[in-house]
Amino acid sequence: MTGAFPKQAGELKLSIVILNYNYADYVGAAIQSALDVRWPNMEVVVVDDGSTDDSPKVIEAFGDRIKLISQPNAGQKQASINGFRRSSGDLIIFLDSDDALHPDVMTEIAKVWSASASKFQFQMRTVDADGKPKGTILPQYFVVPTSKDIRNWMTTTGAYPTPPGSGNAYPRWVVEKVFNFKTDFVHRAPDSYLLAASAAFGEIVTIPKPLADYRVHGQNHGAFSQVEETRFAREVELTRDRYEYFCKVAASNGIHAAPDALSRNMAFVCLRAASYVLRPDLHPIEGDRRWRIAWDGARSVFYPQGFSRAQRVSLAAFTFGILFGPPSVSRSLAGWRYASTNRPAWVKKVLNLMRIVR
DSSP states (O other): OOOOOOOOGGGOOEEEEEEESSOHHHHHHHHHHHHTOOOSSEEEEEEEESOOSSHHHHHHTTGGGSEEEEEOOOOHHHHHHHHHHHOOOSEEEEEETTOEEOTTHHHHHHHTOOTTEEEEEEEEEEEOTTSOEEEEEESOOSSOOOHHHHHHHHHHHSOOOOOOGGGEEEEHHHHHHHHHSOOOOOSSTTHHHHHHHHHHHSEEEEEEEEEEEEEOOSOOSSOOSSOOTTHHHHHHHHHHHHHHHHHHHHHHTTOOOOTTGGGGOHHHHHHHHHHHHHOTTTOOSTTOOHHHHHHHHHHHTTSOSSOOHHHHHHHHHHHHHHHHSOHHHHHHHHHHHHSGGGOOHHHHHHHHHTTSOO
């Protein structure tokens, strides 16, 4: 399914929608990065979702260079919808207020523009709270996935390599369809909705180049700067809800998605293992067992889903280590896996030598 875009890439209007809540320390840098994008036809829409810190003062300093929506706190979903409705661009980037875009992001998208695309995704450079690069890139590609690969992986395992929310640009028609789709899925938006639905609407174009910064500062919703054991249960629930949502969207487009796909999803199996072992009292999958998680981890190695063979084997080993190692080992493994910037130097070296990460 494709949108009705008669325009050539150079004629497109870009809308950058920035959602902010109490990120006064970072929102100014996010707005400035958006204004610095080199593109002749663009706008920056900022939604302040009832911040109680100095965010309003920081945002208002940009004056009429931005479109500002100041609203009572309504949550990320409503803020993203309100920001989108105020925008008028052909292509939409939802920029988190603690992230930053690189100036050439739109020119790189224009190089690979396709009217049949439902999403353009690009890599993100991780930086610390002060904006200093931490030496990692999200996601890492040993082989750049095709759109056909992504559709197949999503329908069979419920996973494909995707950057966080700020590393994606969506044609307006895709955002319209997602925000108008009737669902009771009420978790984080726009990330969860748009990332899940894109593979069902059209081609996903991957740009293997860092075009944005992903800031890790300890207060992120999506990034771990240190292991918080209570978060694993929430991530398990979110992943299940997100795939259920994708199945509904896919079905509405005549696409069959395997109902048991998550049992073959290596990233999800890793989360299950961490949730089950570290906080069994919060684990949301009723009746789950170690042996069942281990079995799913072992068989998921044989299902392509955007990981290299070495990465699949390492994730299976991680799963078994979490499940059957002593508590201290399980916690260390969880820390190395989910708070990657805190990995010991020797672990990073081994992972690099084995071509598991770069």
